[in-house]
Each structure stands twice: as structure tokens, then as C-alpha cells.
Amino acid sequence: MSLDTSAVLHSGPDGPRSDQDPGDDLSAVHRARRRHAGVVWSLRLVVLVAVFGAWEVLATYVIDPFYYSKPSLIVVRLFEWFTVGTSKGSIWSNISVTLQEAVYGFVLGAILGVILGILLGRARLLAEVLQPFIQALNAVPRIVLAALFIIWFGLGMESKVATALVLVFFPVFFNAFQGAREVDRNFVDNARILGASRVQILWSIVVPSATSWILASLHTAFGFALIGAIVGEYAGASKGIGLLISTAQGTFDSAGIYAGMILSTVLALLAEVILGGAEKRLLRWRPPSQATTTAGI
Amino acid sequence: MEHLIELANATKRFPNGKGGIHTAIRDVTLTVEPGQFVAVVGPTGCGKSTTLSLISGLQPPSVGTVKVNGKDVDGVPDGVGYMFQADAMLPWRSVLANVAAGPIWRGVEKSQARDRARDWIARVGLEGFEGYYMHQLSGGMRKRVALAQTLVNEPSILLMDEPFSALDVQTRALMQQELLRLWAGTNAAVVFVTHDLEEAIVLADRVVVMTASPARIKAVYDVGLSRPRDVEELRITTEFIDVYRSIWSSLSAEVDIARKVPSRVA
Ligand SMILES: Nc1ncnc2c1ncn2[C@@H]1O[C@H](COP(=O)(O)OP(=O)(O)OP(=O)(O)O)[C@@H](O)[C@H]1O
Numbered sequence A: 001m002s003l004d005t006s007a008v009l010h011s012g013p014d015g016p017r018s019d020q021d022p023g024d025d026l027s028a029v030h031r032a033r034r035r036h037a038g039v040v041w042s043l044r045l046v047v048l049v050a051v052f053g054a055w056e057v058l059a060t061y062v063i064d065p066f067y068y069s070k071p072s073l074i075v076v077r078l079f080e081w082f083t084v085g086t087s088k089g090s091i092w093s094n095i096s097v098t099l100q101e102a103v104y105g106f107v108l109g110a111i112l113g114v115i116l117g118i119l120l121g122r123a124r125l126l127a128e129v130l131q132p133f134i135q136a137l138n139a140v141p142r143i144v145l146a147a148l149f150i151i152w153f154g155l156g157m158e159s160k161v162a163t164a165l166v167l168v169f170f171p172v173f174f175n176a177f178q179g180a181r182e183v184d185r186n187f188v189d190n191a192r193i194l195g196a197s198r199v200q201i202l203w204s205i206v207v208p209s210a211t212s213w214i215l216a217s218l219h220t221a222f223g224f225a226l227i228g229a230i231v232g233e234y235a236g237a238s239k240g241i242g243l244l245i246s247t248a249q250g251t252f253d254s255a256g257i258y259a260g261m262i263l264s265t266v267l268a269l270l271a272e273v274i275l276g277g278a279e280k281r282l283l284r285w286r287p288p289s290q291a292t293t294t295a296g297i
Numbered sequence B: 001m002e003h004l005i006e007l008a009n010a011t012k013r014f015p016n017g018k019g020g021i022h023t024a025i026r027d028v029t030l031t032v033e034p035g036q037f038v039a040v041v042g043p044t045g046c047g048k049s050t051t052l053s054l055i056s057g058l059q060p061p062s063v064g065t066v067k068v069n070g071k072d073v074d075g076v077p078d079g080v081g082y083m084f085q086a087d088a089m090l091p092w093r094s095v096l097a098n099v100a101a102g103p104i105w106r107g108v109e110k111s112q113a114r115d116r117a118r119d120w121i122a123r124v125g126l127e128g129f130e131g132y133y134m135h136q137l138s139g140g141m142r143k144r145v146a147l148a149q150t151l152v153n154e155p156s157i158l159l160m161d162e163p164f165s166a167l168d169v170q171t172r173a174l175m176q177q178e179l180l181r182l183w184a185g186t187n188a189a190v191v192f193v194t195h196d197l198e199e200a201i202v203l204a205d206r207v208v209v210m211t212a213s214p215a216r217i218k219a220v221y222d223v224g225l226s227r228p229r230d231v232e233e234l235r236i237t238t239e240f241i242d243v244y245r246s247i248w249s250s251l252s253a254e255v256d257i258a259r260k261v262p263s264r265v266a
């Protein structure tokens, strides 16, 4: 490497290798980055194999697999669900019910949270008046509402959608509220000078400013929606992953409980990937360093 | 008699964060007529930006009156364009969308607004950058986007707060010349805030010197140099140097005062 100014920037002796001056040799940087990714993924695989391997061995020789199950039993259970079906009908119909409940709850909760959050974020007085009430509502252990919703809406989908909605609403609401409050004054002033009306300022300045806040909350919110749907099903339902888990519990089938957990984890991860892609598209205007760090976490 | 811009004994006070009040400008009286180019110079932190924000209607005066077109300012008056000292371009919009924003907000049809925006982007020398986002532009390019964004509305009052101070010397001279060219055909009044006395004289018909904080108007000088002007050549003429000398003695005294009270300069 030549002694150019960029060399000074990387004077730290243990800086990562992929941080080399890209002007030097672009393909070398790419190669180093790929090698780094390879190392990270292999190590992740090692962690996975170690954990599950240890579990398998322990459950075979030391602890009782009746209570703790073991990976091989869980795989068998999953295989059975997907080939033969579950005691509550085909696995796909159960997944589809849970997914529908979660998606409806997510969409409705997110829309409500975004709209109310942004409006309240712009209405200072109203926000101040309502603050203690909102804080109190937020402090309610919302998961308990699942039981109440079953009384209100019955054993069908509605009660699960309602539980998911309530879980999604608060984090989205608080982030939208914060995002709408922290809008750069200069942007608003400039828009006023350029002739924007209040509605136009709300739509063209406040909403986009709050977008990165809102998107950040949506990531965790879908996880909450799934939790809401599954807990709702657990409390009482005729179909869904939560029902599979509660049935497994009723028959002391610990492998079934794990299998249900794995299914819902996979669903949450898939949703995360989709949301991450949407976020990247919406935040294309950001400098790349920021966009990759948010996507990378 | 009616003036385009009229500040009468305008005073602006702010809470200073320590429970007290800070007077930014005091008893400022100033009139500007259509087609006039007025430069405002003064030490840093004295209250130049505050003066512009009063004219723009973004801030009301604490005492005194501010009139535009003979009417008391209440909200942003018609025909005002204001180029802020700080960056105010929307980072999530492309250059084109930023420049077209004003006309679209004012109800111009979208395709027509974009055509106008494209035209102004070309006039400030940014042709080919229409699709860029703000973080992909240099500081000077961002200033030009701001200039295009302001001028596309064809303001009759143009307020500019140190628009060129971030530019290198050559680009600055270029932009000064460009501003004079763009302004010449219009009958717009310009109030141009700058630290740079040379710039003030090269551009303006009148130079307003403000005192150190709290700002009052110390003196107003008529520049009296003929137009059209060539900003590069003008700087070395004896007329220019004479004007410069007389204004500088007044301004430098204020700059010295501002330096001796460092707590005021925040
Ligand atoms: N919104 C505000 N709240 C409180 N104080 C303010 C506010 N705006 C300006 N000030 C104060 O008013 C004084 C004048 O500020 P102003 O921005 O007008 O100065 P300026 O002459 O434009 O300075 P510069 O040349 O550095 O831009 C400063 O002391 C500043 O701290």
C-alpha cells in the first residue's frame, strides 16, 4: 500500500482487513469481505451444531427426554406434522390461520399506531393532556387481554387479531409519536416558506421524517403480532400453532411444544427478512453506511 | 408612503436558556424597495438571521412592526423566498423532487412543476444531478439546490442567509455573478446576509452594518457602483476600494466589540 492519506486513517494496528483503502485494489477488498462472511457463517454453524449436539447427547444419557425432549424427537415430530398432519388437521391450515391472525393484527395495529402516533406527536397540548392515560394503558399487562378478548369475540379469529393488534399498537404508536416530535424545524420552516399547507407539511415532511422511527418499530412489532396470535390461540381456539402447542402440552408431548416454537420462530424470521427488504427500499435515500447498519442488526 | 419591506423599531427577544431573556435585535428600522439589493453585514451572532426571520414571518417581532407590501406580517407573506443559513433540503427527496416541491405545494401541475425545476437545476449548473440524493452532493452543490429551490418560486422578495459562505473562492465568485444575472431581469428585492464585506459591496446597492449583539443598525451605505457588474473586475477598481475602506472602518469596530465579549458569540 502506498503512503497516501488514507493509510493514516487506518493507522490502528488491529483494524479489520476489509477496511483497506478501496482505491488500492477493489477486488482484494471484495475477496476479503467474502472471506470474512464465510468465517462468520461457519462459526455460526459451529455454534448451532454444538448447542443441539450437546442437547441431544445430554437428553440421551443424562436428563430425561420425556420432560426436555431432544432434537431428534423434535425433527421427527415436525416431519410427522408435515407428512401425516396434526391432530388438528393439516399443518398448513394451522400455519395459515396463525399467519392470518398475525398479519391482520399487525396491519391494523400498525396503521392505528402510525396514525394516532403522528397526529398526537403534532398536537402538543393533546399529547400533554393524554400522557398519563397512555402511560397507564401501556403499563397494563396486555397479554392478559387475550383472555378478555375470547369472552368478547369468541373462539374465532377475531379474538386473536385483537390480541395481536393490541401488542403491535403500543411500540408502533410510541415510535411514530417520537418520530413526529423530532422533525427538524428547518425542514418545516423551509416548507412553509416554499408554500406548503399544514396538511402538506404533515404528509411531505412529518411522515417521511418519522418513517425510519416507524420502520424500526415494525421490525419487533411483527414478532409481537405472532406472540399475540399464538397466546390467543393458546387461551382458546379451534386452529393454529398456539392450539398445537397447548394440545402438545395437554398430552405431555414436549417435542410438540418445541416443534410449535420452531415453526413460529421461522415465521418471525421470514417476516423479518421481508420487512428488512421493505425498509431498505424505503430508506434508499440514506447514506449507505447507515442503511447497512440498520439492516445488519 | 408604502414600502415593499418595512421594519419599524423592531425588537426581538429570546429566552436565553438560563431563565433570562436575550435581546437579539433592538430597534431595527429599515425599508427595502422593489428591485433593491440590500446586503446586511455584522459580527457573528449579532442578529442578522433573526432579522431575516422577522421579514419572512417565521418569527413575530417582540416589539415594533414588520410590514411587507404595506401589510403587517402574520405568517409567511406572499412572494417571499428564503434561503436558510442551515441546510434544509429534504434528504429523502432527490434534487429534482426538492426543487419541484415549492411549485407543487403551490398547486402547479406536477409535470409542469418538474419541467420548471429541471430548468432551474440547469441554470444553477447541476444538470445531470436531478436524480441524486442530498448525501451524494457536495456542500456547494447543496447550496445550489437550495438556490434553485428558492428561485423556482420566482419570489419578489429574496432573503438569503450567507448562501455562499461554504463555497471556495472561485465557485463563490461564479455564484455571485450568476445571482446578479438571475436577479437582473426580475424586479425582486434581495436582502442578503453575509460576513464578507467584499461580497456585500460587489453585490448590493446598499450595505447595512449592524452593531455587535444586540444588533441595531449602525449605518447604511449606498454603494453607488454602476450595473451590470463584473464581480471579478470590480474588486480591483479604485471605486470599490474606496467604498470598502469607508465601510470597513465602521464594521471592524463592531467585530472587535463582538470579539471582546466572547460569551455573546455562541
Ligand atoms: N430561537 C432562538 N432561541 C433563542 N435564542 C436565539 C434564537 N435564535 C437566535 N437566538 C440568539 O439570537 C442571537 C442572534 O442570532 P442570529 O442567528 O440572528 O445571529 P447571526 O447574526 O445570524 O449570526 P451568524 O452570523 O453567526 O449567523 C444569538 O445570540 C442567538 O443565540
Ligand SMILES: [Mg+2]
Pocket: B048, B049, B050, B085, B161
Ligand atoms: Mg446567521
